[in-house]
Amino acid sequence: MIDATTLLLLASTVRLATPLALAAMGELVAERAGVLNVGIEGMMLTGALAAFVTAAATGSLALGCAAGVAAGVAMAALFGVFALRRAADPIVSGTALNVLALGLTGVVFRAATPPGSALERAPQMGELLPGVNLYVLVTLALVAGVALFLDRTRSGLALRAVGERAEAAHVQGVAVLRVRWVAVLFGGACAGLAGSSLVLWISDTFVEAMTSGRGFIALSLVLFGGYRPLRIVLGALLFGAASALQFRLQAAGSAIPYNLLLMTPYLLTLVVLAVFAGRVRAPADLARPFSPRR
Amino acid sequence: MTGVRAFAQPFGAALVALAISALLLLAIGADPLAAFAALASGALGDAIALENTIVRMGPLLLVGLGVALSFRCGIWNIGGEGQLYAGALAATALVTRGLGAEPGAVSLPLALLAGAGAGALWAGIAALLRVRRGVSEVLSTILLNFIAVLAVAWAVHGPLQEATLSYPQSDAFPDLARLSVLPGLRRVHAGLLLAAALPFAVWLLLFRSSAGLRLRAVGLSPDAARYAHVSPERETTRVLVIAGALAGLAGALEVCGVTGRLFENLASGYGFTAVAVALLARLNPLGVLPAAFFFAALASGSGAMQRVAAVPSVAVQVIEALVIFFSVGFALPKSSAS
Numbered sequence: 001m002i003d004a005t006t007l008l009l010l011a012s013t014v015r016l017a018t019p020l021a022l023a024a025m026g027e028l029v030a031e032r033a034g035v036l037n038v039g040i041e042g043m044m045l046t047g048a049l050a051a052f053v054t055a056a057a058t059g060s061l062a063l064g065c066a067a068g069v070a071a072g073v074a075m076a077a078l079f080g081v082f083a084l085r086r087a088a089d090p091i092v093s094g095t096a097l098n099v100l101a102l103g104l105t106g107v108v109f110r111a112a113t114p115p116g117s118a119l120e121r122a123p124q125m126g127e128l129l130p131g132v133n134l135y136v137l138v139t140l141a142l143v144a145g146v147a148l149f150l151d152r153t154r155s156g157l158a159l160r161a162v163g164e165r166a167e168a169a170h171v172q173g174v175a176v177l178r179v180r181w182v183a184v185l186f187g188g189a190c191a192g193l194a195g196s197s198l199v200l201w202i203s204d205t206f207v208e209a210m211t212s213g214r215g216f217i218a219l220s221l222v223l224f225g226g227y228r229p230l231r232i233v234l235g236a237l238l239f240g241a242a243s244a245l246q247f248r249l250q251a252a253g254s255a256i257p258y259n260l261l262l263m264t265p266y267l268l269t270l271v272v273l274a275v276f277a278g279r280v281r282a283p284a285d286l287a288r289p290f291s292p293r294r
Numbered sequence: 295m296t297g298v299r300a301f302a303q304p305f306g307a308a309l310v311a312l313a314i315s316a317l318l319l320l321a322i323g324a325d326p327l328a329a330f331a332a333l334a335s336g337a338l339g340d341a342i343a344l345e346n347t348i349v350r351m352g353p354l355l356l357v358g359l360g361v362a363l364s365f366r367c368g369i370w371n372i373g374g375e376g377q378l379y380a381g382a383l384a385a386t387a388l389v390t391r392g393l394g395a396e397p398g399a400v401s402l403p404l405a406l407l408a409g410a411g412a413g414a415l416w417a418g419i420a421a422l423l424r425v426r427r428g429v430s431e432v433l434s435t436i437l438l439n440f441i442a443v444l445a446v447a448w449a450v451h452g453p454l455q456e457a458t459l460s461y462p463q464s465d466a467f468p469d470l471a472r473l474s475v476l477p478g479l480r481r482v483h484a485g486l487l488l489a490a491a492l493p494f495a496v497w498l499l500l501f502r503s504s505a506g507l508r509l510r511a512v513g514l515s516p517d518a519a520r521y522a523h524v525s526p527e528r529e530t531t532r533v534l535v536i537a538g539a540l541a542g543l544a545g546a547l548e549v550c551g552v553t554g555r556l557f558e559n560l561a562s563g564y565g566f567t568a569v570a571v572a573l574l575a576r577l578n579p580l581g582v583l584p585a586a587f588f589f590a591a592l593a594s595g596s597g598a599m600q601r602v603a604a605v606p607s608v609a610v611q612v613i614e615a616l617v618i619f620f621s622v623g624f625a626l627p628k629s630s631a632s
Contacts, residue, residue: 088622096618103611259448278428
């Protein structure tokens with residue numbers, strides 16, 4: 001028998017793990033195609049704002065989710081213009097995207113919600129079981145889909161080839177840049193969907209900079225999971241559990257100051273990276289810009 | 295690279311960024327000309343506005359200098375904010391808890407040293423993780439930012455909170471631990487002279503010393519550097535420690551020269567702005583001076599823009615991001631991989 005406290009903790013673990021797993025799946029596909037996307041934090045944040053404003057204005061969860069995905073894709077397209085089309089450094093482009101998202105969401109949020117505005121709360125997605133709703137089901141389907149796609153399809157093989165040896169894939173007739181574009185846009189869609197879950201499920205309102213490093217934790221999870229979908233989900237659950245426990249301790253009035261508790265996910269990520277990062281073999285052509293005319 | 299292009303590109307990047315920002319302001323129904331006018335007058339309009347801009351320039355200059363140096367070595371140090379907070383925290387701990395009731399004349403230099411040391415140590419964690427454990431400094435420095443900000447929040451709610459326990463802030467610094475305002479001025483403090491001299495020192499280090507040559511060699515090609523018996527690992531550690539010390543010094547200068555105490559949100563966002571500063575400067579230590587002034591003016595004018603033209607001050611971050619976008623590809627050392 002599971003008691004009520006444990007059940008709450010489990011539900012909260014799944015809730016906190018889902019956005020991480022979603023964003024990490026998008027990052028996984030982008031990285032397997034050789035694109036290091038440091039901008040998912042910004043894509044998540046933009047997705048969260050778009051979902052919040054749309055859902056709060058229309059009252060429709062579906063439109064909110066769609067707006068979140070669209071915003072994530074739009075930001076990913078901007079990233080792609082610099083990182084793929086202009087072959088600019090992906091880390092600098094991603095950093096610029098994160099700063100842009102902070103500024104843009106701040107401006108739009110303040111413009112959309114003047115004091116006394118009606119846009120205060122977004123509608124909430126209900127749960128089928130504690131901690132389980134459509135977001136969880138979509139995430140599970142996505143994980144299975146990505147795993148099958150990467151390992152069992154010709155397109156998945158081509159995508160991995162682009163990430164490992166872009167030059168060789170190009171010679172074999174694979175349209176390297178097109179594959180990378182699709183992978184980056186898919187990553188943006190996942191990040192946007194993850195962002196939408198923050199405002200339509202995990203909390204009911206938008207707060208500036210509310211992603212608070214989740215994008216970077218998702219990036220770390222891809223490494224932690226050794227570029228394998230299932231292991232990444234396990235990593236996300238580990239982080240979900242750590243965060244859930246930390247919130248539980250806060251609520252229970254723990255003697256540990258809450259600012260120190262809030263450090264847990266970041267410290268855990270650092271420790272996990274310290275243990276696992278050196279052992280993981282990244283795609284060989286990761287973060288190497290490709291231009292066909294060389 | 296000719297001299298003309300070296301100046302034209304940053305100006306072009308800044309101008310394009312401002313033009314696109316103007317379009318975005320139009321899109322949200324604001325008047326871009328009124329907004330920019332309010333911003334300019336808030337940043338440069340009178341003597342006190344100009345002094346505020348120069349005061350803001352200090353930390354951007356130092357953190358941007360460290361970022362420029364790191365990027366030259368091919369190290370993506372995005373952790374300026376955390377290193378700055380670590381420096382401010384250490385300086386405050388020393389001044390308000392470490393020196394006892396009667397601080398002497400050494401307290402100020404000690405506080406600045408503590409700040410620089412703590413910043414170096416904080417960046418040193420990222421160096422250690424990178425060199426020993428293969429952890430990308432992009433992730434570690436960003437994660438360390440979050441941790442440092444929370445550490446400061448914890449300190450001012452806990453061990454470093456002021457004696458009266460009224461607000462989450464430290465005790466005010468005694469005069470002996472404060473940087474004095476320059477004669478005839480109202481806000482510009484003596485520490486800014488030190489900050490203004492450092493770009494020249496870093497320029498000498500980078501372009502006129504063998505240490506600088508080794509550092510740039512690693513940035514151009516770690517493999518080639520290794521063949522020339524330059525250890526990329528050692529240079530990585532060295533450059534991160536120097537950048538951390540600069541950012542930590544910036545944190546100490548903030549608490550000793552500007553605020554006189556520690557509190558939360560001392561300098562939020564400075565780490566990212568410093569990346570924009572370094573890139574606009576085309577990673578040239580001397581270029582960091584005008585670039586830091588540009589972003590300091592944006593930051594100090596943003597309040598006036600919000601008051602007068604009703605444009606949220608965070609709009610400045612959009613300009614920052616656009617400057618980074620339009621500077622990329624021009625100023626960066628070519629990675630050996632591409």
